[in-house]
Each structure stands twice: as structure tokens, then as C-alpha cells.
Amino acid sequence: MAEQHADQPEIEAYDGPAGGWGSVRSLADILPRERLGPSALAELARQNKPEGFACVSCAWPKPAEPHAAEFCENGAKATAWELASRRTTPDFFREHSLTELRGWSDYRLEEAGRLTHPMRYDAATDRYVAVEWDEAFDAIGAALRACDPKSAVFYTSGRASLETSFLYGLAARAYGHQNLPDSSNMCHESTSVGLKAAIGVPVGTTRPHDFDHTDLILFFGQNPGSNAPRMLRDLRACRKRGVEIITFNPLRERGLERFTDPQNPLEMATGSETSISTQYHQVKTGGDLAVMTGIARCLLEWHDAALANGEPGVLDTDFIERHTHGFDAFEAAIRAADWTAIVDEAGLTRDAIEAAARVYARSSAVMAIYGMGLTQHVKGVANVRMLVNLLLMRGNIGKPGAGPTPVRGHSNVQGQRTVGITEKTELVPVERIEALYGFTAPREKGLDTIGACRGIVDGPVRAFIGLGGNFLRAVPDSDAIEAAWGKLDLSVQIATKLNRNHLFPARDTYLLPCLGRIERDVQAGRAQAVSVEDSMSAIHGSRGRVEPASPHLKSETRIVAEIARRIVPANPRLPWEAWTNNYGLIRDAIEATWPEQFADFNARMFTPGGFWRGNKAAERIWETPSGRAEFDVPDTLNATGFDDAPGRFRLMTLRSNDQFNTTVYGYHDRFRGVKGTRDILFMHPADIAEAGLAEGATVTLETDAGDGVTRRRTGLIVTPYAIPRGCLGAYYPEANVLIPLEHHAEQSHVLAAKSVPVRIVTD
Structure with missing residues (x-):
């Protein structure tokens, strides 16, 4: 069976939105490729519906009143992948030894049927x-x-x-x-540990109806365009009613920029789009702790100023006094944080951080949506705890439209x-x-x-x-x-x-x-x-x-x-x-x-929309040792667990638009403009020049963990991309060879795949 690689890899910027005709064409491609007929469309019509079947892809909620097509591009691919007509029979194994099959790609192995x-x-x-x-x-x-x-x-x-x-x-x-x-x-144990310690439950506190009540969404380290596309309809609805969405993410992900709803005939006919993020901040990978510390410091300073002027404070002091523990130690640590260090670790200007903080300070109901961009760091639990700190400062847990919203992956x-x-x-x-x-x-x-x-x-x-x-x-x-x-x-x-x-x-x-x-x-x-x-x-x-x-x-x-x-x-x-x-x-x-x-x-x-199994923290019942929500005192501004050094980069592993977890559906990462290969190294143009490299050069990455073990990923094509300086991107799971077993989140042991210390070696 032939690989799906192109003869020559194609790297060309994609100008379209998330969703739209690009999504429709992707679906139209995989159905015939998997040799599926009209019956597959009938099954897609049952996907995520009451009395139907739950998508085998992501875990985004299934609505009580579903759309006609309650599936996304990747959900459709997952269904087509399972309904595939090809079969891996005993005859297949008679023809192929395991030694031979180890030379096949992930895509080709699963494509066998x-x-x-x-x-x-x-x-x-x-x-x-x-x-x-x-x-x-x-x-x-x-x-x-x-x-x-x-x-x-x-x-x-x-x-x-x-x-x-x-x-x-x-x-x-x-x-x-x-x-x-x-x-x-491997993904959200940092959430389970962090939220359990902070608010007494290991899961988020929000529900789908909270999107109807929120007036601000803070987005950290999650890519809905590829990993939970059905969420984009909720984000679109929020934007249509004026909700601000502030995104912190190292890469500019298309699903957080622009979206055309494939189920909206007018949008599809006219090509109209909804802008998703009202602010988009490309934080350094591992820099979210610094960003959140900066926002917290702004809130404290503005609270002081408001009280001095006889105005209502910025903090929800009543909530803090009645429902939380540990605020004084947290406050002292934030006040001691140095702005120069905050800006350096975040990779953002102070003005950018303050712009986000101003919106948060005036918003009454705030959801904080996040993914593995927060959890998969050495300080992943600290990231989650700091996010909760921010929410607690203004009472944004246990009320409509507010709370932590971790986006789980598998169904x-x-x-x-x-x-x-x-x-x-x-x-x-x-x-x-x-x-x-x-x-x-x-x-x-x-x-x-x-x-x-x-x-x-x-x-x-x-x-x-x-x-x-x-x-x-x-x-x-x-x-x-x-x-x-x-x-x-x-x-x-x-x-x-x-x-x-x-x-x-x-x-x-x-x-x-x-x-x-x-x-x-x-x-x-x-x-x-x-x-x-x-x-x-x-x-x-x-x-x-x-x-x-x-x-x-x-x-x-x-x-x-x-x-x-x-x-x-x-x-x-x-x-x-x-x-x-x-x-x-x-x-x-x-x-x-x-x-x-x-x-x-x-x-x-x-039950249409599912039945909720309950959440004590959503009721402001805190099942913690103190009986209150716990503030956590941050001890660093850098979530990576290592120091920067000359020649050392922070590597983040990425999923393409054409995969879900380790399953690779094809070789077209549409949103990043990559087709025909997964051997890509995304890199800032200035870093390419400084390293004496050229676009299209082939290089090797080596782990720079200092443990004396050589770990290499060879044959990567240098590709200019809008990524923060000092940061690199490469595809998961192929880049996992570079992650030391001991490079994991403290307390939760999640692999720290979003900030791996590496060096570039020319091939």
C-alpha cells in the first residue's frame, strides 16, 4: 500500500478560516479514501445525538438540542477511520513480518484496516x-x-x-x-492534581450553559481548530453577543483567529467569518506562569488605587474572605514579583499583559479554558494552580458563566x-x-x-x-x-x-x-x-x-x-x-x-445533553483540608523546569490538523500549510538566520537535558513560522524520542512535552 506522502513536501501558507469549505473538502477527501459509501453519511448523522453514538474522538460536550450534523472535521475522520473497509487479516500477517512492519509509518499501519x-x-x-x-x-x-x-x-x-x-x-x-x-x-493529570488541591475536585466546574452567561473567556494553550472543533460554535456564539476572548498561545492557531460555520448556509455562501480572539498574545512556551503573575499583579495594584480613590475595589474581597485560604501569602509573593522578569519570561510586553488584565478587571463572569499548553510542563501543576488563583481573586468559580474549563482530549x-x-x-x-x-x-x-x-x-x-x-x-x-x-x-x-x-x-x-x-x-x-x-x-x-x-x-x-x-x-x-x-x-x-x-x-x-454527575466546587462547597478554596504561592515564573542557555531552544510538540492523539489520518496539516510530510521544524525566521540556517534546510534536534543520554530526531525540515523566539515546534508523537523520561510535571508526572530543552545540529 502506498504512503500518502506527496512526491515533494509542500509548505504554503493557508489563508482560509477554520471550518468553512476547507473542512468540507477534508471530509469529502477521507470518505472515498476509506472506501466508504452513503451508509457512512447515515452514521455521521447519528454522531453525538441522543440515542446515537458518542464520537470516538474528543470529549467536547454533546448538546441536548444537536445540530443536523453534530460532528466536526476530526470527529468525521475518526468515524471514517473506524468504519474503514480495509481489513488486516491473518493473510496480511503471513505476508508481512514484524521486522518489516516496523519500517512502516503510523499512517500506513492503521490504513491497513x-x-x-x-x-x-x-x-x-x-x-x-x-x-x-x-x-x-x-x-x-x-x-x-x-x-x-x-x-x-x-x-x-x-x-x-x-x-x-x-x-x-x-x-x-x-x-x-x-x-x-x-x-x-500523559495530558491532564496536572489538572486532576492541581484542581483537586485548589478547589477540592479534579475536574472543571463549568457546564455548556455557562457559555450563555460568560462575558470573558481566557484561553490558554489549547487549539480548538484541530483538537475540539465543535467548541468553535460555542466560541462563535459568544463572539456574536460581544463576549471578549483573550488568547495566550505560542502559535497563532487558525481556530482561535477566524471561523466559518460549515452549517451556516449564509456564511458558507458568502465566505463570511467570525473573528474569535479579541486579543491574541503569543506567549513563550512555558511563559504562562509569568503572564498570569503579571495579570495578578495588575489586579492588586489597581485594587489599591481604586480603594485609595474611594472607589470599589477590583478584587472580590467578600468571596476571598468567605471562601478562600492562603490569600495573604499569595498576595505577598505577587507584590514581590519583578516586572522585568515577568516580561522576559512571558515573552510579551508589559502593555500587552496590562491590556489583558484591564479586560479581566472589568468582567463579571470569566471562563478560563485551557489545554495541554498549560499541563505538559515541569511546572504544569503550578500553571493550573495559578490559573485558579486568578479566578479566585475575582470570585470566578461557582457562579454562572465562570470557572476553570480544562479541555480533555480522548472521548x-x-x-x-x-x-x-x-x-x-x-x-x-x-x-x-x-x-x-x-x-x-x-x-x-x-x-x-x-x-x-x-x-x-x-x-x-x-x-x-x-x-x-x-x-x-x-x-x-x-x-x-x-x-x-x-x-x-x-x-x-x-x-x-x-x-x-x-x-x-x-x-x-x-x-x-x-x-x-x-x-x-x-x-x-x-x-x-x-x-x-x-x-x-x-x-x-x-x-x-x-x-x-x-x-x-x-x-x-x-x-x-x-x-x-x-x-x-x-x-x-x-x-x-x-x-x-x-x-x-x-x-x-x-x-x-x-x-x-x-x-x-x-x-x-x-438523557439529551447527558446527565450531570455533580460538582461540589461549582456549588462553592470546597472539599479541601481547610474547607475553602486554596490560593497557591508560585515559586517561579518559568514553567519549563530548565534555564535558557546559548543554543538551547524550548521545543513544543504539536498535533496536526490531520491527526487525533497518536492516530495520523493523513499528511495535510491544512492550517499550518504543510502537506506531504511530518518531518517539520517550525522556527522563528530570526532564529533561522541567527543559527545560519536557511528555509528548507534539513537538521537534527538533540535533547539538551544534561543527563548524558543522546536523544535525536533527524531529518527535520526548517520551516519559518510565527512562533516566539527561542521556541521550536515539531510534530507529536514523532518528537517524543526527544523527551527524557524524567522530564515530567512535578507532582502529576505528565510528560513535559510542551517545553523540551533541545539543540539544533545540522545534518
Whole structure:
């Protein structure tokens, strides 16, 4: 199968808006490329609808009153990718060894099509060979029973349903460990840690209706045009009624500049656009702490001046006194901050910071939307805490139109944490689990993603179960993890399509193909439904109805239960078979385990717009040790965790317009004007000149972490771009080879992929 690369890479600026005809053309391209007919359009019409299926892409909320087409460009690509007509059969593996396949690109591997049969790795031929399901389950069970449970890792990506995730976490604990890393460890764990410490809940406090009440949106480090395009309609509606949107982002992302609604006939006919950001500040990567410190200092100074003039103060002192703790120490630290240092670290002028602060000071209801541009730094938790500080200063939590709004990525990454996918004992109701299910649950903290990677490299981890995802591609120091993977005794990968992780065998390796969420899931003669949680804590039902890609596929829920039956002692309180035959019984178990959040789960799961599971901080009930929202005292203005030095750059990893997480749908990053390649290094023109380089030159990046390990990414094409000086951009996940395993966020262990110290070496 031919790659989708162009003969020569094309790099040409894109002048169009987000959405518009560019989005329509992208959709028109992928459907025939995946050989999909009119039936695919019928499924797209059900996407994110009540009684339809929840998008397998991002976790943006599904509205109670959906549009005719309640999907975005990337959501449509995700659906087309799952409905693809090509098949990766046992014949495919007879033709291709794993050694050969390791030379294929991520795109080409997944483009080979849907997996059709359970497979095991045969070392003698270096190929996967077909295996019967029961034979695979029995062998996997025997291998897991033979090893220390604490040496096993059960990883899950963010798309597994609530039902599957619940059984997976329960199986792990009943087996004897809570080594339950997930994709949240790689993106928003800084949110979970930071918000939990600050306001007592690990998630955002806003809901979709808050867009109707806000009068200012602060945007930090998130790119809705590529990562959550349906959000653009909410932003457009806000702008139409005069809401200001102030963006802080190193790159000028088109979705935060201009948007044409593809579902608005007038806009499509006339080419009219909505300007999204009213201020756009290209902060240095890692400079958000400095920006927020500068805004906070402005508020304090203007508050002093207002009181001195006999005018109302800028701060919400009543809220601060009644609802917060630690303000005095925070105030002292902000007053001591030096403006010269603030400006230098932010990469913005003082006038620019003050311009943003003036709007914040006069706004009464403020939402703070952010993504991995805040969380994926060494000081990622400090970024989240500082954002909360800003909101607390003016009482912008727990009222309509206000609050922190983290934008989660994968479709159920937040939900799986809600139902027990966590390595932290304090985040699950252990005593209730023991009482309900009749086993002693582990109390020892399990392995997160970084811990799992260390265990794989150093040897304590012996078995790895991957419930979806592409772990080897997503993790930092990916070359080192790939090299160590063969030391594992067991690797089990549950997947819909082939990816790079599947090409690195352990001593025993199994590839188990599962149903996709769009497909009909029938158990014991009854069609089943599943559920997911969106970024704003609403639970949605999802029904698949498409004929499965192969009669040999099993649901993720069934696969997890079959493994659980073979590794957990028989226990009438753990009825794996009954649960799998009727997912409603799993939801009953979830409700029994978390009764406050999942009351009447089965009855409410198809509520239009989802049912909200509640949020104490949104009610100004602070479940913190002090019983109040906590101010945090910042100890730095630089979130990168390293100092600048001559020749050292801050690398941020990026996703293209033609991918979602590690899945690459094609080679056209439309908004950045790149086609035919992912071997790109985005760089400020002045930095190109200063380094003695030229546009189109090919260079190598080397990690400059000072740990004595050589990490290289070769063959990158120097491309001038509007990026702050001293900062570079390269595509994820290919650039993960440059991120040291120890270069992660303090406290949360999220890989610090948005500020990696690197140097440029000419090829």
C-alpha cells in the first residue's frame, strides 16, 4: 500500500478560516479514501445525538438540542477511520513480518484496516498467527497467574467506555494491584492534581450553559481548530453577543483567529467569518506562569488605587474572605514579583499583559479554558494552580458563566478516572468496593505512566495489558521504551487497528481485536449500549448499530471480563459473565459504588445533553483540608523546569490538523500549510538566520537535558513560522524520542512535552 506522502513536501501558507469549505473538502477527501459509501453519511448523522453514538474522538460536550450534523472535521475522520473497509487479516500477517512492519509509518499501519482475528506472536517466523479466543484467554490468564500481580500493568486509552473501564479497574484490584496508568497521565493529570488541591475536585466546574452567561473567556494553550472543533460554535456564539476572548498561545492557531460555520448556509455562501480572539498574545512556551503573575499583579495594584480613590475595589474581597485560604501569602509573593522578569519570561510586553488584565478587571463572569499548553510542563501543576488563583481573586468559580474549563482530549479519558482507573487509593471508595465485591483491595499506590515506563526499562514490570491506545508512541523517551519492551514476559494489546506498539513483541504477545463503539454489540442475544463522560462531567449513552468489521471480534467489555475470570478467584459478588451479558448490570454496579454521582444511571443514561454527575466546587462547597478554596504561592515564573542557555531552544510538540492523539489520518496539516510530510521544524525566521540556517534546510534536534543520554530526531525540515523566539515546534508523537523520561510535571508526572530543552545540529 502506498504512503500518502506527496512526491515533494509542500509548505504554503493557508489563508482560509477554520471550518468553512476547507473542512468540507477534508471530509469529502477521507470518505472515498476509506472506501466508504452513503451508509457512512447515515452514521455521521447519528454522531453525538441522543440515542446515537458518542464520537470516538474528543470529549467536547454533546448538546441536548444537536445540530443536523453534530460532528466536526476530526470527529468525521475518526468515524471514517473506524468504519474503514480495509481489513488486516491473518493473510496480511503471513505476508508481512514484524521486522518489516516496523519500517512502516503510523499512517500506513492503521490504513491497513480493521483487525479481524485474535493473533499471537510467533518468534520463529517473526509474524502474528491466528489463535482461538479461548486459547488466547487461557494463555493470558496462565501468564498473569504466574507473575506477581504488582509486576503487571493494566493500561487504558481514553476511549474505553465507563462499563469497560469499571470492570478493568475492578479486575486489576481483585487481581492484586492498581497499576492503572491511562492517557490522562500523559495530558491532564496536572489538572486532576492541581484542581483537586485548589478547589477540592479534579475536574472543571463549568457546564455548556455557562457559555450563555460568560462575558470573558481566557484561553490558554489549547487549539480548538484541530483538537475540539465543535467548541468553535460555542466560541462563535459568544463572539456574536460581544463576549471578549483573550488568547495566550505560542502559535497563532487558525481556530482561535477566524471561523466559518460549515452549517451556516449564509456564511458558507458568502465566505463570511467570525473573528474569535479579541486579543491574541503569543506567549513563550512555558511563559504562562509569568503572564498570569503579571495579570495578578495588575489586579492588586489597581485594587489599591481604586480603594485609595474611594472607589470599589477590583478584587472580590467578600468571596476571598468567605471562601478562600492562603490569600495573604499569595498576595505577598505577587507584590514581590519583578516586572522585568515577568516580561522576559512571558515573552510579551508589559502593555500587552496590562491590556489583558484591564479586560479581566472589568468582567463579571470569566471562563478560563485551557489545554495541554498549560499541563505538559515541569511546572504544569503550578500553571493550573495559578490559573485558579486568578479566578479566585475575582470570585470566578461557582457562579454562572465562570470557572476553570480544562479541555480533555480522548472521548472518555475523564470518565474512566471517575469509575476507578487510577493508581491512587485516595481517589476510589476502597471500603465500599471491598464491602460490595468481597475482596481486599490493594492500598499501595500503583504505577502511573512514568512509573510503568521506569518499570519496563529497569525490569520490575513483567506484564503489560493495553486496553486500546498506542502506548509506545505516546510515552516519552519512546526509543528507550521500545528497546526495553522485549524484556516483558507478556504483552496483550486490545485494539481495532494495527499500530506501532503491536510490533514490539514480549516473550508472549497477543493482539486481540475488539468492536468499535460505532458497531453493534450483541451479548447473550441482546443489543448493548455503553456510556461515556464528557469534559464537563455529563454522562452520555451510546449505541452502535453498524455491522462489525469481522464476526470474530469481541467487545472490549467481553475481553476484559474473560481475562478477569481467569485471573481472579471465583467470587459470586464478581459475576463477570452476568455483567458481560447485560451491561445494565454493570451500570447498576457503578451506581452502587458511586451512588451520589450515578443515581438512576440506567434510567438517565440517554438523557439529551447527558446527565450531570455533580460538582461540589461549582456549588462553592470546597472539599479541601481547610474547607475553602486554596490560593497557591508560585515559586517561579518559568514553567519549563530548565534555564535558557546559548543554543538551547524550548521545543513544543504539536498535533496536526490531520491527526487525533497518536492516530495520523493523513499528511495535510491544512492550517499550518504543510502537506506531504511530518518531518517539520517550525522556527522563528530570526532564529533561522541567527543559527545560519536557511528555509528548507534539513537538521537534527538533540535533547539538551544534561543527563548524558543522546536523544535525536533527524531529518527535520526548517520551516519559518510565527512562533516566539527561542521556541521550536515539531510534530507529536514523532518528537517524543526527544523527551527524557524524567522530564515530567512535578507532582502529576505528565510528560513535559510542551517545553523540551533541545539543540539544533545540522545534518
